[in-house]
Amino acid sequence: MPDYVLSCCSTADLTHDWLESRNIKYIFFNYYLNGEVCKDDFGATNAPAELYAKMLAGAEAKTSQISAGDYMEHFEKFLADGKDVLHVTLSTGISGTYNSACTARDQLAEKYPDRKVVVIDSLAASSGYGLLMDRMADLRGSGMGIDELAAWAEEHKSEVQHWFFSSDLTFFVRGGRISKAAGLVGGMLKICPVMDVEPDGSLAVKEKIRTKAKAVNRVVEKMEELAEGGLDYSGKCFISQSECEDDAREVANRIEAKFPKLDGKVEIFPIGATIGVHTGPGTVALFFWGEKRA
Incomplete structure (x- = not known):
């Protein structure tokens, strides 16, 4: 295996054990719960059920991107060990953390002139971001070098399809992604909006489906339409x-x-705190490789 570090943020919404098994390093996002700083650490600080219960009870929850200083600390331990780093961030359509990672990269360049940090904007979120990391780990394992893998990621990252729905609009309304009026009507009519991640990495409501059962059908239909092969x-x-x-x-x-012909069983992961603060409970997101988002 090539001797460089493949790294991501905890917002790839996998698990500690999964990332360890693939030798992918990671850095935690933070979030605030009633003003207290918490780590988005795969539910170790606040298990998902506890987090959503607190939010539903009125706790104020806000997300916080990773600072340039935190990225510097994360990258430097690998650079000091003589290793280059390929780090993939949460989508710029959702967070400004990519810019923080680039700032850290630039500040470390002078101190470590013989090493490199390559930063990639995933244009992906949650376990779709994780699906990209999974493929990149496979390619690194096959012998792909850091520059070749970075180029591959830039070329293929938009082929990760994201389709999701929510049966609870409470936190989409609180976060301003859906208006209060639309949320009220949606709740009365049992509307489950079907959403995707757009080519620029932002979230968008694509369809307003009435009833959860029909939303389940619709995301499966989207995979039939768009999956590779x-x-x-x-x-x-x-x-x-x-x-x-x-x-x-x-x-x-x-x-x-x-x-x-799926490669193994469908793997199901919990949505982490950073994404969950915005979705609340009741969201199911489906990720697969398909047509390039355009």
């Missing part, structure tokens, strides 16, 4: 969910039945 899709499929594992398992069962 159609029903012969042979890549991996990840799902992330915020305290609605039964709904996520329903989507996974449908996917496994529809796509017999």
Whole structure:
């Protein structure tokens, strides 16, 4: 395996054990809960159920991107050990953390002139970002060098498809992503908006589906339409969910039945605190490789 560090942020919404098993290093995002700084550390500080219960009870939750100083500390321990770093950040369409990582890279360049830090904007979120990291770990394992892998990521990152729905609009309304009036009507009509991640890495409501059962059908249909190879899709499929594992398992069962050539079972991960603060409970997100987002 090439001797450089592959790194991401905890917002890839995988797990500590999964990242360790793939030898992917990571740095935690932070968030504020009633003014207290907490780490987005795969639920170790606040388990998802506890976090959402506090939010539903009225706790004020805000996200905080990683500072340039924190990135410098993260990168430097690898540079000082004589290793280059390829770091992939949460989408610039969601967070400004990419700029912080670039600032850290530039400030470390003079101190470590013989080493390099390469920073990539994933244009992805949650376990879709994780799906990109999974493929990059495979390519590094096959012998791809840091510059070649960075170029591959830039070329292919927009092929990660993100389709998700939410059965609880409370925190989409609080965060301003859906108006109060739309949220009220949506709740009365049992609207489950189906959303995606756009080519610029931002989130967008694509369809307003009435009832959760129809939203489940719709995200599976989107995979049928857009997956690489159609029903012969042979890549991996990840799902992330915020305290609605039964709904996520329903989507996974449908996917496994529809796509017999999948690379293994659909893997389901919890949505981490940084993303979960904005979605609240009730969100299911489906990720797979497909057409380039355009």
